[in-house]
Amino acid sequence: MLDVCIIGAGIAGCACARELAAYDLDVMVVEAGYDVSCGTTRANSGIVHAGYDPQPDTLKARYNVLGSRLYPQLAQELGFSYSQCGSMVVAFSDEERPALEQLLKRGNANGVEGLRIIEDPELHQREPNLSPAAVAALWVPTGGIVNPYGACLAFAENAATNGVAFRFNTYVESVRPLEDGTWELSLCDLLAQDANASSKQPAGADRIVGQQPTPTDTVQARIVINAAGLESGRLNNQVSPHRIKITPRAGEYLLLDKAWGGAFTSTIFQVPTKAGKGVLVTPTTGSNVLIGPDAIARDTARELQTTGEGLAGVLEHARRTWEHIPVQDAITNFAGLRSSCLEEPDFHLGEALDAPGFYNIAGFDSPGLTSAPAVAQEYAARIADQLHAQKRPDFNPHRPAPLFFSQLTDEERARLAEKDPAWGRLICRCELVTEAQILAALRSPLPATTTDAVKWRTRAGMGRCQAGFCLPLVAELIARETGCEPWQVRKGWPGSELAVGLRGCLTDLPEVSMGEEAAR
């Protein structure tokens, strides 16, 4: 019997796991993906919003402002990339100025600090690449950027070293209440299922949902936290009469080469217009420039494709902010999904109606990333109280920041490479990632097992050659560490093996025994 079972290893689930790890509780996180941050947390704008946007007196406003204040200290404690670079909402005509005033008023009501309207010369002194059409902006000094994957992993690793269990590749088929007031979860082991899957079944993550996974085992827990993102509505609706409908809304992005890393120093939003919310242009913690997103409702929870029209639309809107976007230096494009509840657009938090002990973190779209730490702290305190759990004296709130060769001083580089040749072996030349960093990811408390997991943790393959050179080397290292063949290494999900087999697997040449040949 678990004390708490958390469904979903995104930012919400992992933040809860880390906060609950401070108490004397038996906690497990169950995740359908092959790694942390496989859903909505993976692909988004990576913004720590200051909190001027949500309507006052909503859950979004409350947790946004609280969460935003927690990030600087959490980034210190847990060693993830975060920068309070500031943000601005830009008006491109005098007609848009009243909207700035409105946001300023709303931000003040929500308790956001330091807001003010700026104009030239400050406006273009701060951001020289901002379109000359910009006339004014709301300056938001507490706006920040974060690596969402990095933050999520940091929470998860810290939770794991403090005793929280994690099960990946595990889909929660159903949740049901038991008579004693606890909960039973039916689980499906997706890796085992994939191994049994016949080749005629379509590959793709749709297989997870589309194939009606068969439960392989169950777990029982006193408390369930439903942090399942796009699946959170489905799980809530299994236990509560208050139905939540989650509408996946896709956002498409373009990522530009690091050569443009300094083009903007803060996150640039546009004043929302009748035509839409506008797109942002922002530096990332990895020194790229990110442009996006649009907002397109998608039919299923797993449609993560970009489209030609979508990307063209993103560019067109972003050119209001940055006239001469160097499109030729785009290194990749991707889509993320928001888990929005359009009918009741606030967060759905707290115990679900008629389901005591079943805590929702649903409808957790923007500013979910920012709010997650604040929600997690409140949940942990409340659940510990409910279960009469004490604080653990041996809880270690710190997680050492992973070392990045690219960020070290020459002295540190020399010292590390002298001690360990793996620090002297560069695997990813675009992002300067050494073998030692990749081995650290493969030997983490929550080991990376796929090339995507290695990429997200170390940046190997995230640069301008997009893994053209390092993919075979990374695959060799994963194979060596996990004891499989390099061709069996997966990009990510079960069924995403890099290759189909060894050379010769597709030819049916008769086998020749070398022994017989030699004997003749």
Added chain:
Amino acid sequence: MSKHMKQIDIAVIGGGAAGLAAATATYDSGVSNVVVFDREEAPGGILKQCIHNGFGLHRFKEELTGPEYAAREFAALTQRGIAYVPEATVFQMESVSEGTRLSVLSPINGFEQVLAHAVVLAMGSRERTRGALRIPGTRPAGIYTAGAAQHLINLQGIMPGKEVVMLGSGDIGLIVARRLAYEGAHVKAVFNRSHISSGLRRNIVQCLDDYGIPLKLLHTVTSIYGSRRLEAVGVSEVDKATKRAIPGTEQIIPCDTLLLAVGLIPENDLARQAGVTLDPKSHGALVDERYQTSLPGVFSCGNVLHIHDLVDFVSEEGEAAGRAAAAYLGAPSSDAPAADTTEVLPGAGVSYVVPQRLSAQPNGKIPLRFRVRDVYRDLTICVSADGREVKRFRRAVAVPAEMQTVRLDGALLAGARTVEVSVNAQHEPAVQHDAPSKQPASCAKDQEVR
């Protein structure tokens, strides 16, 4: 740290065909304190994975495989006792008063800083990616550049896929298509956005036609399907005039692998960071006839300078750059390319020319290397100085897939403000071209126009 900085005469960055030839040439010009830094485990660069034959007809007068060619070049290096450091990545470069300071990382020597009196850049090229083409869709496993697929098959013994679609028909792609077909994969088609293939005619015949693989010009991939492993690609027709995909023409082609052979990009990140002036047309450094870049004592050659078609020419260029680096050590006052020297420009029908500058006194026969923009027959290549024609060369045919070289006396060009290379010819209706290339298949070339 700078107190203990190791000093060397010449650092060669890159252990492929260009770097090995450059190092050998510096030694033969009398400089013995030369070090080759190679970021790979073994010498030869891309030649290591080019296990097909067709290399070396010009340089060795015989037909070799890539690894054989590399072995000969490396043997020349070891015979001379030239230092070669494997797995050594030069990741920072800075021009200082005494020369060039390099930051090098390797498992053998750890992190070290080296002061080189001259540097030869020979880092080669990388392949253009899906992201750079902005192909929309999902991001499943099974999408590789042709070179990465070649690495998997030939060096790791791994089959990347069974049902293969290729975009782009650069030579690496054509060679890999044949390799996959030979290993039992079904290569469904090669699609090419342009109306001209960027592959050599001979490779199209030997790698596609002989294996029944269709080449579809004026087609491109417009979508990607599948969220784990690739399941299908959408392919659309391309309007020849606008070069854009024609809406409504997309057909879905089931496949588990998409290979990209859509061009090579000189890998000049290090050079750019050090402040070397680059030529936006060739995507390589701007050099004079001695292959010296805008930084004194820094030379560039091979695919990092411009994309070649034949490795033999890469070696030749490496040797020339190596000799020039050695000469620079003898007379370090030699002037860097300056504003008052001769500018070499691509004229009509020419996409770029290397070198882009000539020094005040260009000596001997100067090779001008360039690519033509289209397919031309019965053409005249004109070299003019300050608008006056100084030399013309007749050719039966010229195609973008082949690098062109003309050689002329430096004296003819000395003192001119500008030299222009242009093409006079009838346009060939390109689709049917059959360039009668007697040249061997090559690995070191692949230039698809986006």
